[in-house]
Amino acid sequence: MWNLLLAYWPHILAVISVLVAAVASVHATMTKEEVRSAIGWVGVILLSPIIGALIYAIAGINRIRRGSIAAERSAAGHEMLAHPSFDVTDELVAGRFGRRFAALKKLGDRITHHTLTSANAIDILKSGDDAYAAMVEAIAQARRSVILETYIFDRDPIGLRIADALIAAAKRGIAVRVLIDAVGARYSVPSIVGYLRGGGVSTDVFNGSIIMGLRLPYANLRTHRKILVADGAVAFVGGMNIRQGFTAEFAGKASAHDTHFRVRGPVVADIFAVAAEDWYFAAGERLHGQPWQIEQQEGEPDSPILMRAVPSGPDASIETNHKMLMGAFSVARHTIRIMSPYFLPDRELVSAMTTAARRGVAIDIVVPSANNLVLVDRAMTAQFNQVLKNYCRIWRSTGPFDHSKLLAVDGTWAFVGSSNLDPRSLRLNFEIDLEVVDTGFAGSIDARIQDIIASARQVTLASLRARPFPMRLLDRILWLGSPYL
Structure with a gap:
């Protein structure tokens, strides 16, 4: 048996590699909802025999069947x-807040397991x-x-x-x-x-x-x-x-x-x-x-x-927080104020934000000046231009690192909890947030963010473009890995 293995190990390894790659490729094709993600993972699996399938098994399976x-x-x-x-x-x-927030309530009813109470x-x-x-x-x-x-x-x-x-x-x-x-x-x-x-x-x-x-x-x-x-x-x-x-x-x-x-x-x-x-x-x-x-x-x-509890995570409630935010950005008329330590929204959220900004909604995004995750900070800096060139404003808060996750729409609707606006929170982590419909509370969140903006440093396209090219290139390279930072 041992002699047989020694004689034919390249053939055996090739067969195992093909079988493993086939299984992993089929899994990625059948479970990924974004075509770019599916193509990317199939490419990794096929171009890196066995190792690619192992990487996919560790980092590519992003849903627990619960x-x-x-x-x-x-x-x-x-x-x-x-x-x-x-x-x-x-x-x-x-009757209390208008039809647009009633529509947002209906969205929450259909994508979460919990009612607005x-x-x-x-x-x-x-x-x-x-x-x-x-x-x-x-x-x-x-x-x-x-x-x-x-x-x-x-x-x-x-x-x-x-x-x-x-x-x-x-x-x-x-x-x-x-x-x-x-x-x-x-x-x-x-x-x-x-x-x-x-x-x-x-x-x-x-x-x-x-x-x-x-x-x-x-x-x-x-x-x-x-x-x-x-x-x-x-x-x-x-x-x-x-x-x-x-x-x-x-x-x-x-x-x-x-x-x-x-x-x-x-x-x-x-x-x-x-x-x-x-x-x-x-x-x-x-x-x-x-x-x-x-x-x-x-x-x-x-x-x-x-108020409503909004759990999300890689199981039956996958991307619930993402869907709630898309709905909130679509009904905003006056202001969207966001505070997040890790701001790396995907293309859909960026599009929803910039579309709202083009409609005349004032959008302010606050991120820390001092971040505890340097690689994440560099990656999100590489993405700032996507929103800045489309009428949104970004502010770097002064002082120590701020880990708060706060969001308010029109001083009426608030979304607070554990979710960051990054790929890990929106697709990989189990999170819980609170949807709060109340002018008093949402107004407090709005005011809290405005107070921070008052002493913050505004990020501009000119300041981003003035940075040395090697630094900007490194930021973009880190941005490529942002889904797993």
Whole structure:
């Protein structure tokens, strides 16, 4: 047998290479929705025998088949989460905000699993100091259950403070579940996972494990969601990971900025459903029964604030955030204000933005001057000209790095949460955002962005073109790899 292998190994390798390439090429052809993406991957697979198929298996498969999870929601007890009396009608939105926002509401109804609900409340937490303190307080006051899902959970003083609050809750009999992304869990060495498990907290990692590595063929897919739900009554959602660098307490004046949100009302049920679904996917445990029941909602149906949980990710909800943004840009009449640390929109979003700008909509985009990901910053700089030459404005905020993800349309509609405007958030990551229809809240987001613009530096086409050619060329080369940065 060994002699046979030695004699014919080139032929065997050729047959294996052809079979692997055929399978990978068929998969790319049948699953990719963009012809350019399909052609590109088939080219990589065919031109790099075996290695190309391996690269595709690691970085090219961008959808997890989780349809069975949605089908099992009722078995998991999720049928108890609905509060139909708080569901918002098209007529209410049209009467209060106009037909265009009623059309946007209908879009959300058709592309998400969750309804737009009324009688919600939302608080803006403008710093890590505020957000972490509020989270610790919610954990300490929990009477029945706490679930936390996050991308990064560092084992630093802030991480240990929150971990100790979770451990204390578990010791007093509270049902506690913690889910951390398999990539994000490795940002600290040693990981916080062992500390939590040692303290008696049920902890798991998403799409992989700390020791064995990432889960193939989905190694490029991550949960970027930041969710905390206590007692089914209060939820926290936003862009904030758990890291000491986002607090003035530990980082001083150089602390990075971010924005997080505390939410109450019927929308909490849907936020919990998203986290519970992810926990079931990772740990195989259904969260139902008395500890996980959603509290009876208070407030008058149809009363402000109107809100919807918008989960998106490489499963049945793929590109939901992308579709919501396309719809929002299409109904804008006066202003679109965007704040994102990583601004790398695809061609469709760029077209939607620039079309709105040509209609006379004032579009302002704020990105950091100081970015924590230099390669991403260089890649997005290479793309700035696509929007600048089409009547949009871009601003570089001054001061420390700002990780906030904020968007407001006409001071009426807001979209806030964990999604960046880049390929990873729009296609590869599991994200959660909040659609908020309320002039008070959207006006606050609008004002927050305007305040930052007041001290920001405007980016112009002239300043981009004045940069040395080798620098601009390097930016464009990095831009080519932007889908996987």
